[in-house]
Amino acid sequence: xxxxxxxxxxxxxxxxxxxxxxxxxxxxxxxxxxxxxxxxxxxxxxxxxxxxxxxxxxxxxxxxxxxxxxxxxxxxxxxxxxxxxxxxxxxxxxxxxxxxxxxxxxxxxxxxxxxxxxxxxxxxxxxxxxxxxxxxxxxxxxxxxxxxxxxxxxxxxxxxxxxxxxxxxxxxxxxxxxxxxxxxxxxxxxxxxxxxxxxxxxxxxxxxxxxxxxxxxxxxxxxxxxxxxxxxxxxxxxxxxxxxxxxxxxxxxxxxxxxxxxxxxxxxxxxxxxxxxxxxxxxxxxxxxxxxx
Amino acid sequence: xxxxxxxxxxxxxxxxxxxxxxxxxxxxxxxxxxxxxxxxxxxxxxxxxxxxxxxxxxxxxxxxxxxxxxxxxxxxxxxxxxxxxxxxxxxxxxxxxxxxxxxxxxxxxxxxxxxxxxxxxxxxxxxxxxxxxxxxxxxxxxxxxxxxxxxxxxxxxxxxxxxxxxxxxxxxxxxxxxxxxxxxxxxxxxxxxxxxxxxxxxxxxxxxxxxxxxxxxxxxxxxxxxxxxxxxxxxxxxxxxxxxxxxxxxxxxxxx
Numbered sequence: 001x002x003x004x005x006x007x008x009x010x011x012x013x014x015x016x017x018x019x020x021x022x023x024x025x026x027x028x029x030x031x032x033x034x035x036x037x038x039x040x041x042x043x044x045x046x047x048x049x050x051x052x053x054x055x056x057x058x059x060x061x062x063x064x065x066x067x068x069x070x071x072x073x074x075x076x077x078x079x080x081x082x083x084x085x086x087x088x089x090x091x092x093x094x095x096x097x098x099x100x101x102x103x104x105x106x107x108x109x110x111x112x113x114x115x116x117x118x119x120x121x122x123x124x125x126x127x128x129x130x131x132x133x134x135x136x137x138x139x140x141x142x143x144x145x146x147x148x149x150x151x152x153x154x155x156x157x158x159x160x161x162x163x164x165x166x167x168x169x170x171x172x173x174x175x176x177x178x179x180x181x182x183x184x185x186x187x188x189x190x191x192x193x194x195x196x197x198x199x200x201x202x203x204x205x206x207x208x209x210x211x212x213x214x215x216x217x218x219x220x221x222x223x224x225x226x227x228x229x230x231x232x233x234x235x236x237x238x239x240x241x242x243x244x245x246x247x248x249x250x251x252x253x254x255x256x257x258x259x260x261x262x263x264x265x266x267x268x269x270x271x272x273x274x275x276x277x278x279x280x281x282x283x284x285x286x287x288x289x290x291x292x293x
Numbered sequence: 294x295x296x297x298x299x300x301x302x303x304x305x306x307x308x309x310x311x312x313x314x315x316x317x318x319x320x321x322x323x324x325x326x327x328x329x330x331x332x333x334x335x336x337x338x339x340x341x342x343x344x345x346x347x348x349x350x351x352x353x354x355x356x357x358x359x360x361x362x363x364x365x366x367x368x369x370x371x372x373x374x375x376x377x378x379x380x381x382x383x384x385x386x387x388x389x390x391x392x393x394x395x396x397x398x399x400x401x402x403x404x405x406x407x408x409x410x411x412x413x414x415x416x417x418x419x420x421x422x423x424x425x426x427x428x429x430x431x432x433x434x435x436x437x438x439x440x441x442x443x444x445x446x447x448x449x450x451x452x453x454x455x456x457x458x459x460x461x462x463x464x465x466x467x468x469x470x471x472x473x474x475x476x477x478x479x480x481x482x483x484x485x486x487x488x489x490x491x492x493x494x495x496x497x498x499x500x501x502x503x504x505x506x507x508x509x510x511x512x513x514x515x516x517x518x519x520x521x522x523x524x525x526x527x528x529x530x531x532x533x534x535x536x537x538x539x540x541x542x543x544x545x546x547x548x549x
Contacts, residue, residue, distance in 0.1 A: 187318075191467070243319075243322050244464055246321070249462075249499070250468060287507065291326075291378060292320070292324045292378065293356055293374060293375060293376065293377070
């Protein structure tokens with residue numbers, strides 16, 4: 001049992017395992033020793049299926065080394081989730097010529113498509129671009145869910161095992177406002193709103209307030225930020241709490257303050273045109289659901 | 294924290310939340326935005342129309358519904374429900390039956406407040422029975438009473454109802470409400486067309502594809518309800534855009 005930040009007592013999940021597990025573990029080990037070759041085959045197949053592969057899109061060959069070992073990088077902007085991806089597509093990618101350098105293909109239970117060989121531009125999982133006029137500026141559009149067991153592989157394939165420290169990472173992502181823990185009621189929160197979390201080596205100031213305790217970051221953004229903290233790379237995460245998780249104009253526009261930061265200032269030129277592109281993205285991506293009126 | 298107290302509707306959490314009701318309010322936020330405005334002589338209801346699938350018949354996707362229509366005095370009670378479509382249909386049917394039953398029993402048409410209270414009581418019953426879930430809908434109910442005063446009420450899944458001068462429900466309702474708080478002035482509702490324009494302007498703040506995705510209905514005192522056609526909405530939208538341009542020109546002249 002543990003006391004939480006706001007005073008209630010809850011049972012905290014323990015990652016070391018509970019007391020009940022010990023007896024079961026012994027039995028499982030015995031059974032494990034009796035694992036058949038078929039079980040092993042299935043496990044290996046599953047591991048191969050869940051492997052994260054980094055490919056050069058045009059040639060469809062795998063990259064032999066990690067992406068950032070192959071190409072020098074000074075700035076890396078990663079958008080995770082559909083709203084963050086839409087923000088970068090309309091505000092950053094239309095203000096310069098971006099060339100695709102590769103993509104990451106992966107499969108897990110959350111993937112909606114089963115065909116991982118033919119990627120259309122709307123379904124591409126993780127696409128990496130660099131700016132033609134300044135090839136050390138990288139951008140990643142990640143619109144798929146990277147599962148916990150795949151996050152480490154993703155990091156290895158992208159950053160490598162010994163990354164350079166002279167690059168700056170910016171991560172953009174969204175989270176539902178009901179995940180935001182605060183003593184106020186969620187009805188009074190000005191959603192969507194932006195919060196930031198940065199590594200120790202990130203010396204600039206963030207363009208919005210920092211994420212307060214006891215809130216935490218989840219999934220791939222957390223993995224990237226932790227990786228950067230461990231390797232002493234300056235990185236900042238901008239997290240947008242919103243009450244509309246599907247592609248939404250107001251949520252995407254909530255990322256606008258980031259355009260004034262040092263990282264993005266030089267990269268953004270046509271803001272009115274960007275709003276037009278964003279509106280077009282919205283209409284083409286509307287999924288019709290009749291459940292909600 | 295919430296997981297132990299949100300499985301059953303009839304269980305309070307230690308800090309006094311009824312989580313199922315709060316989650317029902319989240320379901321409302323998944324519906325498209327609706328706005329209601331009470332003018333001096335007019336009530337306006339506007340809603341964002343979702344794009345209809347190619348093979349779907351548009352007539353079956355009407356959002357603004359009349360609850361009652363008193364032929365002699367030519368007024369009506371209009372409503373719009375936002376949230377789960379199926380829940381909305383069930384509540385509308387019950388409300389319509391109640392309107393007629395009231396007319397037969399007391400020989401008077403329902404007042405807007407009466408029918409709002411009926412809908413709210415119905416919703417509250419479902420937050421206190423076991424085995425049932427709350428209705429995942431909020432409603433905006435507008436109309437004129439016998440005394441000729443315009444009314445706008447809003448209900449939510451918990452069964453509360455309040456009278457409003459102007460309100461919005463559904464997705465991005467907060468943004469629209471803030472716009473209304475800034476722009477609902479005595480001048481803004483002075484004339485009928487100004488009230489209509491205010492409703493359209495409020496919706497344009499959040500509607501992604503402009504005037505063609507707005508459904509609008511009005512009731513003027515002693516006149517039957519009027520549903521706007523797409524062309525009529527477009528006319529108002531063009532007028533609004535013209536006014537905006539002129540305001541901007543004036544601003545730039547002043548600054549020069």
